[in-house]
Amino acid sequence: MMKSVDLELTLSIRINIKYIIPTCTLWKFIQGDGHMILNENFQLANGVEIPKIGLGTWFINNNDVAQAVVDAVQIGYRHIDTAQAYGNESGVGEGIKACGVNREDLFITTKLAAEVKSYEEAVASINQSLETMGLDYIDMMIIHSPQPWMDFGEEARFFEGNQEAWQALEEAYQAGKLRAIGVSNFQKEDLDNLISNGTVKPMVNQILAHISNTPFDLIAYSQEQDILVEAYSPIAHGELFKNVKVAEIAEKYGVSIPQLSIRYTLQLGLLPLPKTAKPDHMKNNAEVDFTISDQDMEFLKNVERIEDYGDASDMPVFGGKLK
Numbered sequence: 001m002m003k004s005v006d007l008e009l010t011l012s013i014r015i016n017i018k019y020i021i022p023t024c025t026l027w028k029f030i031q032g033d034g035h036m037i038l039n040e041n042f043q044l045a046n047g048v049e050i051p052k053i054g055l056g057t058w059f060i061n062n063n064d065v066a067q068a069v070v071d072a073v074q075i076g077y078r079h080i081d082t083a084q085a086y087g088n089e090s091g092v093g094e095g096i097k098a099c100g101v102n103r104e105d106l107f108i109t110t111k112l113a114a115e116v117k118s119y120e121e122a123v124a125s126i127n128q129s130l131e132t133m134g135l136d137y138i139d140m141m142i143i144h145s146p147q148p149w150m151d152f153g154e155e156a157r158f159f160e161g162n163q164e165a166w167q168a169l170e171e172a173y174q175a176g177k178l179r180a181i182g183v184s185n186f187q188k189e190d191l192d193n194l195i196s197n198g199t200v201k202p203m204v205n206q207i208l209a210h211i212s213n214t215p216f217d218l219i220a221y222s223q224e225q226d227i228l229v230e231a232y233s234p235i236a237h238g239e240l241f242k243n244v245k246v247a248e249i250a251e252k253y254g255v256s257i258p259q260l261s262i263r264y265t266l267q268l269g270l271l272p273l274p275k276t277a278k279p280d281h282m283k284n285n286a287e288v289d290f291t292i293s294d295q296d297m298e299f300l301k302n303v304e305r306i307e308d309y310g311d312a313s314d315m316p317v318f319g320g321k322l323k
C-alpha cells in the first residue's frame with residue numbers, strides 16, 4: 001500500500017503538472033514565444049489592419065509556393081507578398097485554400113505588372129489576378145513600379161500611364177475587389193503625381209530598404225503622407241551575410257543577421273517582407289522580440305552603402321539594366 005507521504009507527493013506532482021503546463025502555455029502566449037511580431041499589425045490610412053511582417057515570395061516557384069504559404073501560416077504568418085511578375089500567384093492561391101486559416105484572417109498582396117500603364121490593361125490585369133489566385137477579393141494590390149522594368153531608373157516617369165493604372169486600382173478598391181491599394185518603387189515625384197491627380201492616396205509604398213541601403217528621405221516623405229513604407233529585400237537579397245560589421249552587431253545581440261536586419265526595419269517603422277521557403281528561416285525571421293539600442297541603430301543607419309548585389313546585380317531593383 002502506498003505510504004501517505006508518497007501519495008501526497010504523487011498528488012502534488014500531478015496537481016503541479018496540471019497547473020504548470022497551462023501556466024507555461026499562458027506565459028508563452030503572453031511572451032509570444034519570441035514570435036510577438038506575428039500578432040501585431042500596422043493600420044493603413046483607410047483603417048485596414050496589415051500584419052507587421054509579410055512573407056516575400058519572389059523566386060519561390062509556383063510549384064513550391066503553396067507549401068511555403070501553408071508552412072508560413074502554420075508558423076503564424078498572416079501576410080503574404082506576391083506579384084504578377086513572380087509567376088506564382090496561382091500557387092499562392094492554392095496555399096491560401098490549403099492553409100486551414102479563414103480567408104479573412106489573411107492579408108494577401110499582389111502587384112500590378114510594371115509594364116501595365118493604361119486603364120484598360122490595368123482593369124484586365126486586376127481581374128486576371130483575382131482569377132489566377134481564385135479569390136473574391138485581394139487585400140492589397142500595388143503598382144509594381146512607376147516605370148516598366150526596361151525603363152527602370154531612366155528619366156521618363158510615365159505619369160499619365162500611372163494615373164491610368166491608378167484609376168483602375170481606385171475603381172477596383174471602390175468596388176470591393178481590393179481592400180487597399182498602393183505603389184512600389186515610387187519616388188517622391190511619382191507619389192506626388194498620384195496624390196495630386198487621384199482621388200485615393202496610395203496606402204503603401206513598397207521600396208528597397210535595408211541596412212546599408214536605406215532611403216531615409218523617401219521614407220520620411222512617404223510617412224509624412226501617411227503612406228506605410230514596406231521594406232523589400234530587408235536582408236539585401238542575402239547579401240548582408242557578407243557584411244562583417246553587421247555580423248558583429250548581430251552576434252552582440254545573439255541573433256542572426258536576418259533577425260537584426262528585420263528588427264532594424266521595424267524600428268524605422270517599416271514593414272519587412274523577408275523571403276524564404278524554409279520553415280526554420282520563417283521562424284527565425286519572426287523571432288525579433290529584442291531592441292536594437294539607439295546607438296547601434298545609428299551605427300547601422302550609417303553602414304557603408306552596399307556595392308553590389310552579387311548574382312542579383314543585373315536586376316533593375318538592384319541597379320541593373322535589362323537592356
Ligand SMILES: NC(=O)c1ccc[n+]([C@@H]2O[C@H](COP(=O)([O-])OP(=O)(O)OC[C@H]3O[C@@H](n4cnc5c(N)ncnc54)[C@H](OP(=O)(O)O)[C@@H]3O)[C@@H](O)[C@H]2O)c1
Binds near residue numbers: 058184206232282
Ligand atoms: N516591389 C519590388 O520591386 C520588390 C523587389 C524585390 C523584392 N520584393 C519583395 O521582398 C521580398 C524579399 O526580398 P528578396 O527576395 O530580394 O530578399 P531578402 O528577403 O532580402 O533575402 C532573401 C535571402 O535571405 C535568405 N534568408 C531569409 N531568411 C533567412 C534566415 N532566417 N536565415 C538564413 N537565410 C535567410 C534567403 O535564403 P533561403 O531562401 O535559403 O531561406 C534568401 O537567400 C521578395 O520576396 C518580394 O516579396 C519586392
